[in-house]
Amino acid sequence: MRPRQALDIYLSDYIDRPGGTDNLLPVFQQVRDRFGSRRALYPGSYLHITPSLVFPQVCYLDSLKDIAAALADPALLEYVNRHKSYPEKAEMRCYPEDYCGFTGEPESSFDLLISLNAGFISQAVKRFLRPGGLLLVNDGHYDARRAWVDPDYQLLGVFRGESLRLETAPEQLAACFQTNRGRPLTLEMVEADAQRTPSKARFRPAREAAAYLFRKGPAPNGST
Numbered sequence: 001m002r003p004r005q006a007l008d009i010y011l012s013d014y015i016d017r018p019g020g021t022d023n024l025l026p027v028f029q030q031v032r033d034r035f036g037s038r039r040a041l042y043p044g045s046y047l048h049i050t051p052s053l054v055f056p057q058v059c060y061l062d063s064l065k066d067i068a069a070a071l072a073d074p075a076l077l078e079y080v081n082r083h084k085s086y087p088e089k090a091e092m093r094c095y096p097e098d099y100c101g102f103t104g105e106p107e108s109s110f111d112l113l114i115s116l117n118a119g120f121i122s123q124a125v126k127r128f129l130r131p132g133g134l135l136l137v138n139d140g141h142y143d144a145r146r147a148w149v150d151p152d153y154q155l156l157g158v159f160r161g162e163s164l165r166l167e168t169a170p171e172q173l174a175a176c177f178q179t180n181r182g183r184p185l186t187l188e189m190v191e192a193d194a195q196r197t198p199s200k201a202r203f204r205p206a207r208e209a210a211a212y213l214f215r216k217g218p219a220p221n222g223s224t
């Protein structure tokens with residue numbers, strides 16, 4: 001990956017049409033506007049720098065060769081500064097390393113953990129999320145359902161449909177983590193599918209969403 005190509009790669013991979021925006025931009029905006037998140041950790045980010053358009057401090061963490069140079073591409077940084085929606089200077093840190101052994105930032109210091117298509121991030125770097133912090137996750141690598149079966153996370157809502165508005169109605173949320181026959185997903189079911197591609201998954205939720213939002217912390221009043 002040559003650094004000068006980083007902006008071109010971002011635009012072709014994440015922007016659906018010239019002059020358009022990333023589909024997930026409204027999701028990040030809703031998280032910020034509703035919950036006030038400012039400091040985000042994004043393991044397995046690749047060149048997905050859309051969070052820096054919304055959150056002033058983002059730490060990118062990816063083991064891909066040359067990722068640090070690519071994320072420092074002046075054209076990419078200029079793009080961020082031109083399109084960001086907050087007044088302060090964008091703070092973008094990059095750690096070119098495996099997220100499993102990450103120690104580079106203080107534990108419990110992030111408002112938001114982003115997990116998109118890059119493994120069980122909800123588990124590997126959970127300790128960096130502050131209590132009450134948010135996990136924004138998709139199910140491309142089954143990490144949404146991994147968080148669902150983890151009592152350390154509570155589901156707040158899902159982003160679905162064309163508008164990707166946050167849905168919070170309990171009956172809608174429940175269907176996202178149960179099979180068509182109404183069987184709730186379990187840790188055993190998640191682990192049974194973990195090494196399978198989604199098209200070969202044995203257990204499929206009745207309802208799918210583009211992204212899922214969890215809060216780190218125990219269930220209120222001991223409920224599940």
Ligand SMILES: C[S@@+](CC[C@H](N)C(=O)[O-])C[C@H]1O[C@@H](n2cnc3c(N)ncnc32)[C@H](O)[C@@H]1O
Pocket residue numbers: 043044045046047048061062063064097098099100116117118119
């Ligand atoms: C499929 S891409 C997803 C990129 C981006 N999150 C998205 O959804 O478009 C997965 C990325 O995660 C990175 N990755 C996977 N496992 C990793 C690990 N253990 N540590 C650091 N990066 C990892 C890969 O290098 C790759 O850039």
